[in-house]
Amino acid sequence: MLNMPPVVKNLILANVVVFLITIVLKQTGTDLYPILGLHFPLSEKFRLHQFFTYMFMHSSSGIGHIFFNMFALYMFGRVLEGVWGSKRFLTFYLVTGIGAAVLHMVVAYFEYRSLIGKLSPDQIAYVKEVGYQIWSEGKNFSDPLSGKLNAILNTPTVGASGAVFGILLGFGMLFPNTQLMLLFPPIPIKAKYFVIGYGALELFFGVSGIQGSVAHFAHLGGMLFGYFMIKYWNKNSNRFY
Structure with a gap:
């Protein structure tokens, strides 16, 4: 498969298979996003496994999301796997992907706390009670604060972008x-x-909130965790790969 090393090849294959399964099941009325997408930890939809599974989910509204992530994984990931070896590369990929999710959730928590202080207890309870149903219908509250709270609680984060940004950072540091x-x-x-x-x-x-539907802090989280991993490897080995 285009002379790809095993981990990169299997990661791309896994992402494509999950993407296709997601589309097929959606046609039958089964939505995997509430199950495998990463939800805010205070959401009723949150499960711990989502910190891992969200990396293999992508938007089903088109192929752009998964295509560009997999293209970057192929272009830069195969180089890093060739340098580090499969085991270390897979470790790097998973840690940066999970680290991206952690930073994204930390930022979301501060946004959540800010909103909680601006809404009444009744408004908060109402969002938690009916928010998911409204969101699943492609709608949201007309009140901007309630709508933002609903988005935090019920929007699943999906995509390999956090890990991919970690790979970009790794490539930039090595080469x-x-x-x-x-x-x-x-x-x-x-x-x-x-x-x-x-x-x-x-x-x-x-920081500016531009492109609010994109998890920018998750991307930064992938880069941040990647940076510290490489620094740690470099410090504890004569060769950090």
Whole structure:
């Protein structure tokens, strides 16, 4: 399969299979997102296994989400697996993916606490009582604060992006001066500058609230956990891979 190392190959295969199963089951009325997507820990839909399973779920509204994640996993992941070996690469992938989810949930918790202080107990109880049903119908509360609380409680986070951003960070640290060719604009850029720039954009989008449907802090979480993992490996070994 395009000379891919085993972990990258199996991760891509697993993501594609889960994506196809999700689409097929959705046609029969079975929705996997409430089960496998990551929910806010104070949501009734939250289960601990979602910190792992969310990485294999992607938006079923099109192929763009899964395509770009898998493309990046193929382009950069196969290089890192070739350097680190399969076991260490898989460890890195899973830790950065779970770490991304942890940071995303921490940020969501602070948003949740802020909203709780602005809503009455009756409003909060009403959101918790009927919010999921409204959300599952593609609707939300007209009140912006209630709507935001409902989104935090009932929007599942899905995608391998957190782990993929960890891989991008890892590639930039191992091969900082490698030239990458951007698509837009089509200019060459060193990997270290690409990673720094991408991280800065994610921080800006996360803080500003632009592209609110994208889990920007999850992306940053993947990069953050990846950075500390590589630093730890580097400190505790003559060769960190």
